[in-house]
Amino acid sequence: MSKYYALLFILGFSFYVSAQENYTIKGKILGSNDNLPLESATVYFTTVKDSTMLEYTLTDKNGDFMFAAKKQDNPVSLKVTYMGFQTFTEELKNINANKDFSTIYLLESTNALEGVTIKGQEPPIRIKNDTIEFKASLFKVRPDSNVETLLKGLPGFEVDSDGKITVNGKEVNQVLVNGKPFFDRDGAMALKNLPAEIINKIQVSDFKTKKEEYAKTESTSDNASINLTIDEDKNKGYFGKFLGGYGTDERYESSFVVNFFNKNRKISILGSSNNINAPGFSMDEVFDNMGGGRNSRGGTTGSTGRGITKSNLVGLNYSDEWIKGMQASGNYNFSNTETDNLYKSKAINFLPTGNFTTESQSKTKNENTSNKANFELEYKVNPSIRVFAAPKFSTSKSDNFSESESTSIEENGTLKNDSKSKSSSQNESNTFGNSINFNKSFDKKARNLSVVLNNSNTKTNSNGFTNSETIYYATQTSDNRNQNNLTDSTNDTYSAEIEYTEPVTDSLRFKIGVEYNFKNSTNEVKTYNFNTLDQAFSDLNDLQSNYTTSTQNSIAPKAGLRFEKNKFTVDINSSSSIVQYDNHSNYLNQSTDLNKRYILPELSAQIRYRMDRSKVLTTRYNYSVSLPSSTELLPIANLANPLNTIIGNPDLKLNEKHSARINYRNFDFPSRSGYSIYINSDFYASDIISSSIYDENRKRTTTYENISGTYSISAGGSWNKSIKQESNLLRYGIALNTNVNTSKGFTNSVLYDATSMSAGPRIYLNYDYGEFFTIAPSYNFSYSETQYENYLIKSSSNVVHRMNIQTTTYWPQNWIWGNDFGYTYNSRLSSDFKKDFYLWNTSLSYSFYNKSFTAKVKVYDVLNQNQSSSRTITATTIRDDENTILKRYGMFSLTYKIQNFSGMKNPPGSRNNRGGRESREMRSNE
Numbered sequence: 015m016s017k018y019y020a021l022l023f024i025l026g027f028s029f030y031v032s033a034q035e036n037y038t039i040k041g042k043i044l045g046s047n048d049n050l051p052l053e054s055a056t057v058y059f060t061t062v063k064d065s066t067m068l069e070y071t072l073t074d075k076n077g078d079f080m081f082a083a084k085k086q087d088n089p090v091s092l093k094v095t096y097m098g099f100q101t102f103t104e105e106l107k108n109i110n111a112n113k114d115f116s117t118i119y120l121l122e123s124t125n126a127l128e129g130v131t132i133k134g135q136e137p138p139i140r141i142k143n144d145t146i147e148f149k150a151s152l153f154k155v156r157p158d159s160n161v162e163t164l165l166k167g168l169p170g171f172e173v174d175s176d177g178k179i180t181v182n183g184k185e186v187n188q189v190l191v192n193g194k195p196f197f198d199r200d201g202a203m204a205l206k207n208l209p210a211e212i213i214n215k216i217q218v219s220d221f222k223t224k225k226e227e228y229a230k231t232e233s234t235s236d237n238a239s240i241n242l243t244i245d246e247d248k249n250k251g252y253f254g255k256f257l258g259g260y261g262t263d264e265r266y267e268s269s270f271v272v273n274f275f276n277k278n279r280k281i282s283i284l285g286s287s288n289n290i291n292a293p294g295f296s297m298d299e300v301f302d303n304m305g306g307g308r309n310s311r312g313g314t315t316g317s318t319g320r321g322i323t324k325s326n327l328v329g330l331n332y333s334d335e336w337i338k339g340m341q342a343s344g345n346y347n348f349s350n351t352e353t354d355n356l357y358k359s360k361a362i363n364f365l366p367t368g369n370f371t372t373e374s375q376s377k378t379k380n381e382n383t384s385n386k387a388n389f390e391l392e393y394k395v396n397p398s399i400r401v402f403a404a405p406k407f408s409t410s411k412s413d414n415f416s417e418s419e420s421t422s423i424e425e426n427g428t429l430k431n432d433s434k435s436k437s438s439s440q441n442e443s444n445t446f447g448n449s450i451n452f453n454k455s456f457d458k459k460a461r462n463l464s465v466v467l468n469n470s471n472t473k474t475n476s477n478g479f480t481n482s483e484t485i486y487y488a489t490q491t492s493d494n495r496n497q498n499n500l501t502d503s504t505n506d507t508y509s510a511e512i513e514y515t516e517p518v519t520d521s522l523r524f525k526i527g528v529e530y531n532f533k534n535s536t537n538e539v540k541t542y543n544f545n546t547l548d549q550a551f552s553d554l555n556d557l558q559s560n561y562t563t564s565t566q567n568s569i570a571p572k573a574g575l576r577f578e579k580n581k582f583t584v585d586i587n588s589s590s591s592i593v594q595y596d597n598h599s600n601y602l603n604q605s606t607d608l609n610k611r612y613i614l615p616e617l618s619a620q621i622r623y624r625m626d627r628s629k630v631l632t633t634r635y636n637y638s639v640s641l642p643s644s645t646e647l648l649p650i651a652n653l654a655n656p657l658n659t660i661i662g663n664p665d666l667k668l669n670e671k672h673s674a675r676i677n678y679r680n681f682d683f684p685s686r687s688g689y690s691i692y693i694n695s696d697f698y699a700s701d702i703i704s705s706s707i708y709d710e711n712r713k714r715t716t717t718y719e720n721i722s723g724t725y726s727i728s729a730g731g732s733w734n735k736s737i738k739q740e741s742n743l744l745r746y747g748i749a750l751n752t753n754v755n756t757s758k759g760f761t762n763s764v765l766y767d768a769t770s771m772s773a774g775p776r777i778y779l780n781y782d783y784g785e786f787f788t789i790a791p792s793y794n795f796s797y798s799e800t801q802y803e804n805y806l807i808k809s810s811s812n813v814v815h816r817m818n819i820q821t822t823t824y825w826p827q828n829w830i831w832g833n834d835f836g837y838t839y840n841s842r843l844s845s846d847f848k849k850d851f852y853l854w855n856t857s858l859s860y861s862f863y864n865k866s867f868t869a870k871v872k873v874y875d876v877l878n879q880n881q882s883s884s885r886t887i888t889a890t891t892i893r894d895d896e897n898t899i900l901k902r903y904g905m906f907s908l909t910y911k912i913q914n915f916s917g918m919k920n921p922p923g924s925r926n927n928r929g930g931r932e933s934r935e936m937r938s939n940e
Contacts, residue, residue, distance in 0.1 A: 040080035041115030051077025056137035164210035182681035183690030184238040212248035228453035251915030259907025293325035300832035321355025344389035361893040376418030439478030460517040486711035496544040498551035564644035687735035705760035726755035741784035757889035768889035813841040
């Protein structure tokens with residue numbers, strides 16, 4: 015612990031020493047014509063010699079600015095930029111004292127007003143309407159850094175260990191490259207695999223649906239979107255990486271990515287093969303595909319975290335402008351994964367009369383092969399008509415094998431049941447989906463017509479074999495099965511929506527529309543018992559065979575209002591779906607038809623108050639009514655599990671839910687600090703829950719019931735700040751998330767009521783000391799507690815501590831040494847499971863031959879302590895789980911990089927040179 019204190023002291027002292035040479039720079043920016051303050055004008059210092067940016071800030075709503083500038087003995091320029099105004103420049107001989115510029119007046123740019131662009135040096139940050147734009151070359155990062163590293167250095171950005179990005183408190187759910195998806199819209203592939211040096215600008219805006227984007231209306235989403243634009247001199251050429259590695263315990267990894275850019279045409283090809291639990295694609299700059307710590311994100315498919323996975327992946331991404339106004343993009347992915355796992359669990363099951371424990375273990379082997387193809391076509395027919403189509407295709411095949419056993423024992427040690435089973439299955443699924451958006455805007459501002467068509471068609475089939483034996487000790491009976499299970503199902507959905515918006519006044523819009531939905535699903539299950547006479551699965555088991563269909567036909571008239579005035583935006587929308595809901599089943603030669611018509615109302619309201627550019631308060635309310643599923647309704651006995659029979663309830667009522675959200679965000683660019691606060695709540699006036707009855711063998715029969723009065727409330731917030739001193743950057747923050755929710759249900763006809771509470775504070779710090787090293791410690795604490803009624807147990811609780819420290823050193827030159835060290839402690843795991851463990855991963859690499867080659871040695875789980883133990887607390891059980899986990903291995907790898915841009919005049923990896931050259935060119939054009 016003393017080492018940590020010493021490290022923090024060194025960090026604090028280095029910033030203290032730096033602060034002693036800082037001087038305060040302040041002033042006010044006004045428009046010359048009207049003397050009004052210019053909010054969010056960019057104020058920054060550059061060197062006169064080569065226009066290198068030194069420091070920057072933004073003005074507040076009063077036009078004031080104030081920031082600290084480090085002492086400079088050489089001439090510098092103060093520059094002020096604002097959209098629609100001429101750039102202000104004043105040269106200073108040096109910075110060796112506090113400076114008050116008093117009032118600076120900006121002249122309107124007549125050329126800009128006429129639509130002519132003047133080429134000049136772009137500021138580090140520019141705010142244009144609802145978009146924040148960062149000039150990438152003015153934010154210094156290490157050579158060979160990826161886009162994710164670049165984003166971490168931008169003010170207001172936070173990238174957690176799972177790769178989730180937030181900007182000014184808003185979670186990012188879309189990342190585009192030149193306005194198009196790079197393999198996927200979540201951006202995981204782009205962030206990990208695109209080099210930072212090719213990025214020109216990072217544009218951040220509120221996430222909009224295609225309908226909102228085309229209608230040019232304000233976003234109703236609470237998420238953000240990032241668009242990465244590529245430098246013009248990097249927009250023609252190619253670059254890529256090739257990696258191969260082999261290690262102990264026959265561990266291996268290999269991957270490649272090659273990108274071809276030719277103006278609007280962009281083609282990327284990638285591939286990956288490994289057996290180190292990395293089914294996606296990463297190419298992390300320190301740990302490559304190795305999991306753990308900083309490498310949790312970057313795949314096109316996600317890992318389940320259970321077992322050890324061997325995977326193969328090939329992908330292709332394409333985008334181009336076929337003709338003027340027609341943009342096309344698409345991607346294809348082939349993946350094959352094979353996962354082996356040993357699973358062990360221990361569950362305490364709550365009953366009103368006492369508890370019993372179920373211990374189980376299983377051995378599984380699952381192989382999945384999938385093909386996915388997505389395509390997007392966007393055509394601007396004319397300035398007022400736009401069409402967007404996005405067809406998707408996917409196929410998947412899986413082979414699954416499982417061998418398992420379980421035992422249930424009373425608290426007094428009485429054995430109630432045990433079960434052994436072997437099963438295998440082959441599954442195949444094919445899906446086609448499409449979304450078509452048509453939008454027509456009119457001469458009158460805000461008058462708009464949109465048409466949206468969607469469909470999704472899925473067909474699946476399964477062929478499975480089960481051989482099991484279950485013994486019930488209380489009744490001295492057994493259930494023996496040797497069966498072949500065949501399942502065929504189809505799911506088809508179609509929807510069509512037309513919506514017209516009419517501006518009533520400059521601040522009030524009225525919209526009206528109608529939506530039609532059709533859903534149809536069929537499911538046929540046939541189970542055959544093994545016939546010993548003909549040695550074949552030929553005896554149809556009527557109890558485990560059935561045929562069901564479910565159809566929904568609905569039409570929903572819609573109406574809405576949007577009011578925009580000053581700083582307020584109010585949205586009110588309502589609809590009423592008239593639904594014909596038909597369910598049919600054939601079970602045990604008996605047909606059941608449940609046909610009924612419903613009217614499902616829905617109401618939503620949102621109020622957004624923008625106090626200024628940095629402060630936003632949003633409140634939301636939503637009321638919805640939804641239908642129970644056909645599985646929950648139809649009186650069919652699902653006997654697949656010998657220890658749990660599930661039967662539908664045809665008397666179920668509708669789900670009825672009220673939701674409310676409050677969110678406040680504030681990020682102050684001048685101080686580079688911000689915070690967000692939220693409260694979310696859901697109240698269920700009617701909800702569908704499970705109801706279970708256990709017999710003397712502890713075998714249960716489960717059905718569904720309606721309940722009311724359950725709720726969920728979550729609240730929390732986060733605060734972060736960054737401090738920059740030349741090439742040194744310190745980022746730190748805290749976050750807190752809390753939750754309270756209730757669960758109700760029936761066990762042995764007794765109503766149980768469980769209230770769960772949880773709290774999870776987090777604190778983190780990231781320090782970059784120039785190009786020499788980075789350090790990032792973090793600590794997560796989570797506490798959960800559940801209070802029970804009508805059970806013998808009154809409460810249960812759990813505490814989890816997670817501590818992590820990541821370090822990366824980039825000295826001496828061409829060497830990189832990375833470490834991820836973590837500690838996890840789980841307080842209430844049973845004695846059969848280890849409560850804590852350490853996980854340490856380390857990597858040491860050396861780049862040579864002009865950094866075209868990188869040799870790397872890395873070790874996963876240096877201390878050989880990694881484990882996968884977890885505890886889950888629900889309203890009816892406390893379960894501890896353990897799965898096979900990847901343990902210690904070492905690996906040697908070699909990476910080869912290629913790069914050639916026809917427009918680039920500097921050698922690869924020379925990001926700072928690019929920024930300097932770009933600045934000099936711009937300055938010469940001013």
